[in-house]
Amino acid sequence: xxxxxxxxxxxxxxxxxxxxxxxxxxxxxxxxxxxxxxxxxxxxxxxxxxxxxxxxxxxxxxxxxxxxxxxxxxxxxxxxxxxxxxxxxxxxxxxxxxxxxxxxxxxxxxxxxxxxxxxxxxxxxxxxxxxxxxxxxxxxxxxxxxxxxxxxxxxxxxxxxxxxxxxxxxxxxxxxxxxxxxxxxxxxxxxxxxxxxxxxxxxxxxxxxxxxxxxxxxxxxxxxxxxxxxxxxxxxxxxxxxxxxxxxxxxxxxxxxxxxxxxxxxxxxxxxxxxxxxxxxxxxxxxxxxxxxxxxxxxxxxxxxxxxxxxxxxxxxxxxxxxxxxxxxxxxxxxxxxxxxxxxxxxxxxxxxxxxxxxxxxxxxxxxxxxxxxxxxxxxxxxxxxxxxxxxxxxxxxxxxxxxxxxxxxxxxxxxxxxxxxxxxxxxxxxxxxxxxxxxxxxxxxxxxxxxxxxxxxxxxxxxxxxxxxxxxxxxxxxxxxxxxxxxxxxxxxxxxxxxxxxxxxxxxxxxxxxxxxxxxxxxxxxxxx
Numbered sequence: 001x002x003x004x005x006x007x008x009x010x011x012x013x014x015x016x017x018x019x020x021x022x023x024x025x026x027x028x029x030x031x032x033x034x035x036x037x038x039x040x041x042x043x044x045x046x047x048x049x050x051x052x053x054x055x056x057x058x059x060x061x062x063x064x065x066x067x068x069x070x071x072x073x074x075x076x077x078x079x080x081x082x083x084x085x086x087x088x089x090x091x092x093x094x095x096x097x098x099x100x101x102x103x104x105x106x107x108x109x110x111x112x113x114x115x116x117x118x119x120x121x122x123x124x125x126x127x128x129x130x131x132x133x134x135x136x137x138x139x140x141x142x143x144x145x146x147x148x149x150x151x152x153x154x155x156x157x158x159x160x161x162x163x164x165x166x167x168x169x170x171x172x173x174x175x176x177x178x179x180x181x182x183x184x185x186x187x188x189x190x191x192x193x194x195x196x197x198x199x200x201x202x203x204x205x206x207x208x209x210x211x212x213x214x215x216x217x218x219x220x221x222x223x224x225x226x227x228x229x230x231x232x233x234x235x236x237x238x239x240x241x242x243x244x245x246x247x248x249x250x251x252x253x254x255x256x257x258x259x260x261x262x263x264x265x266x267x268x269x270x271x272x273x274x275x276x277x278x279x280x281x282x283x284x285x286x287x288x289x290x291x292x293x294x295x296x297x298x299x300x301x302x303x304x305x306x307x308x309x310x311x312x313x314x315x316x317x318x319x320x321x322x323x324x325x326x327x328x329x330x331x332x333x334x335x336x337x338x339x340x341x342x343x344x345x346x347x348x349x350x351x352x353x354x355x356x357x358x359x360x361x362x363x364x365x366x367x368x369x370x371x372x373x374x375x376x377x378x379x380x381x382x383x384x385x386x387x388x389x390x391x392x393x394x395x396x397x398x399x400x401x402x403x404x405x406x407x408x409x410x411x412x413x414x415x416x417x418x419x420x421x422x423x424x425x426x427x428x429x430x431x432x433x434x435x436x437x438x439x440x441x442x443x444x445x446x447x448x449x450x451x452x453x454x455x456x457x458x459x460x461x462x463x464x465x466x467x468x469x470x471x472x473x474x475x476x477x478x479x480x481x482x483x484x485x486x487x488x489x490x491x492x493x494x495x496x497x498x499x500x501x502x503x504x505x506x507x508x509x510x511x512x513x514x515x516x517x518x519x520x521x522x523x524x525x526x527x528x529x530x
Contacts, residue, residue, distance in 0.1 A: 227249065425479075426447070
């Protein structure tokens with residue numbers, strides 16, 4: 001009988017051991033992370049981790065935080081962390097931040113706390129920020145607010161004591177009569193508690209539009225890519241706004257109606273939500289309010305609701321230039337002085353702003369911006385009404401532009417030259433309007449005409465034409481188009497109207513410096529070196 005061989009070794013089962021080792025490793029990483037970071041979430045359930053040693057804040061799903069976890073693990077254990085283990089760690093930390101920790105407000109670049117404004121310097125490995133208020137400004141090491149930074153955000157220059165704005169107008173090609181708007185726009189972009197106006201820079205090629213837009217952004221929210229190409233979708237706009245405080249696009253030739261509506265949402269605040277994955281019902285929400293900049297050869301802002309929220313500046317022709325290398329050197333040297341000067345102006349304006357009063361009939365849509373501008377001119381030129389006058393003229397120019405770019409408005413104005421009042425169904429009114437040749441934007445239905453009249457009613461009112469829907473009478477919707485009385489007030493909540501304005505084809509106006517200048521087509525020639 002042959003002997004049976006019996007194995008004395010137990011059977012190998014590597015799977016349970018591997019699972020046990022993975023669990024132990026994951027538990028250790030989580031324990032180390034909870035000892036180093038404080039977890040919390042914001043109102044949109046976005047999760048964050050704050051370093052207990054440096055105070056820096058990261059989004060849990062960001063590349064920067066994953067790098068931080070991986071680097072810390074390698075330094076402690078001298079071995080690499082597997083991708084799946086890292087993903088499991090982030091998922092577990094996100095669950096803890098969302099379910100077991102409190103909600104906090106998280107800011108990007110600018111914040112307000114206890115009546116003071118904070119501007120994140122975005123320096124590497126520090127949380128330093130500029131604190132400014134009516135009493136002055138200072139750099140603080142540990143601001144009482146949580147700032148989060150994206151990978152592309154760049155540090156602001158450190159303001160110096162020798163403040164000066166002179167170099168700003170050597171670097172930025174802005175007409176003298178519009179310089180106060182740029183100052184007010186930059187300071188307003190530092191305030192998160194107001195409606196943000198947009199800034200549109202237009203002009204022929206070589207007029208320094210892109211350079212001007214880039215320098216203005218560098219004084220608010222410098223970025224590795226300061227100016228972006230035109231957005232292709234609504235999602236592009238809100239994704240950019242989610243990781244940038246300033247949204248800036250260059251070389252635009254056209255903005256669709258949908259894109260102009262999106263920019264309106266950015267100015268006043270709003271959100272974009274989409275499903276996270278096709279396999280679940282969760283939503284990813286981006287809720288933002290951001291200042292924005294556009295530049296291009298032709299004017300892109302044409303819809304009335306966006307016209308009411310934009311500051312439009314035409315850059316004059318540059319007659320002499322300097323080398324780009326010299327320009328960059330000048331920018332590096334002067335940017336800290338310019339930032340310090342703007343901070344001085346902001347603090348003084350903040351002290352005056354509570355005393356600025358605008359009559360109810362002259363209050364524009366950008367009320368907070370107008371009050372800030374009046375406070376700035378009160379400090380710089382001892383006359384707050386000068387800003388209101390210039391702002392009124394600017395609104396009228398933009399209204400005229402919106403009317404000129406609308407074939408329906410132009411046809412309606414032409415029709416009302418010979419009429420006092422028209423009260424009829426929209427189909428009849430549409431048939432009486434003279435359609436220009438090769439016009440793709442002409443309304444194709446009475447409903448389309450009603451939508452256009454409703455959108456452009458504030459601008460038409462400033463031209464002395466009142467448009468009012470009378471509702472459905474019989475089987476048709478009737479509208480009344482009528483001339484307003486000559487003695488009637490044309491002021492509305494959307495537009496400031498200066499009754500004493502002269503016609504601006506060629507007129508003499510007083511600039512902020514008190515000198516007299518000749519304006520031609522609402523644009524002043526301003527020779528500068530760029």
